[in-house]
Amino acid sequence: MVYLIDMRIRYRSDDGAIWLQDDEGSLIILTVIMNRLLSYLIEQRGQVVTRDELLQNVWDIHGLHSSNHTLNKYLSELRKHFKNFGITSECIATIPRIGFMFNGDIEVQIIADDQQDTGSEKKLDSNTDNSVNGGTKKTYVSFISSRLFISAAIALGVIATGIHFIPADLLHQENVQAQKKDVPTFLLFNYDQCSVYTTQNNSAAFSERKKSLFLELVKESDIACLKDTSFLYQVSEAYLYGREGRAFISRCTLKDNEYISCLNFYWSGYESKT
Missing domain, CATH: 1.10.10.10 (Winged helix-like DNA-binding domain superfamily/Winged helix DNA-binding domain)
Known part of the structure; x- marks a missing residue:
């Protein structure tokens, strides 16, 4: 090819x-x-x-x-x-x-x-569904890093889930520290007092769908906006339209323009459409 x-x-x-x-x-x-x-x-x-x-x-x-x-x-x-x-x-x-x-x-x-x-x-559609996983899966990882953080790319493990999300499984905890400036990000909207960023500058219609899904995910998973935190988030188009895909939300704490800790939520499967 x-x-x-x-x-x-x-x-x-x-x-x-x-x-x-x-x-x-x-x-x-x-x-x-x-x-x-x-x-x-x-x-x-x-x-x-x-x-x-x-x-x-x-x-x-x-x-x-x-x-x-x-x-x-x-x-x-x-x-x-x-x-x-x-x-x-x-x-x-x-x-x-x-x-x-x-x-x-x-x-x-x-x-x-x-x-x-x-x-x-x-x-080639950047959001073509290439997943081979059946059913749904949700995991999260808490970490602080010493590697290059790539500012919102961490939010791109995007996944879709089924009608209900299964409880998160904590995978591991690592120490990581990274610069906020590494990769350009785009403000999607403000969730309570927390800014929500993505790595892609989408159309108004697509952004609205992403906002709606974000609010659904944080509500179902009880992800709160905390002091001095912001969110890095992305979702595949396949997931938004009810096909198998991915979604990723990372809640990060900032100090002196560095991410000092992040709690990452990762989903895979199918998004329900009611």
């Missing part, structure tokens, strides 16, 4: 070729592992992919073994390639202690293999 990324880069997942659309001389061939990694991230574009999921699908199922260090090195190389090709926005965002995400704001189109010469293209 051939993808057109950001209207300037062509990427062929069959052999890992990647080049500037107007400069075939810029073509490079990604390594097998790097190609698998990029292909998988693009397929999940706009969705948070956990480290374990990447390790499983890029290495383990092929009989290989890897580590977080190796994964980080490959991701760093991919980011360098995109930067060298002229993309200034961060293509692959790191969500500390959770995983990674191919930026849903970067346009990606699919070019049919047999129609490349005619320029036939199909836009």
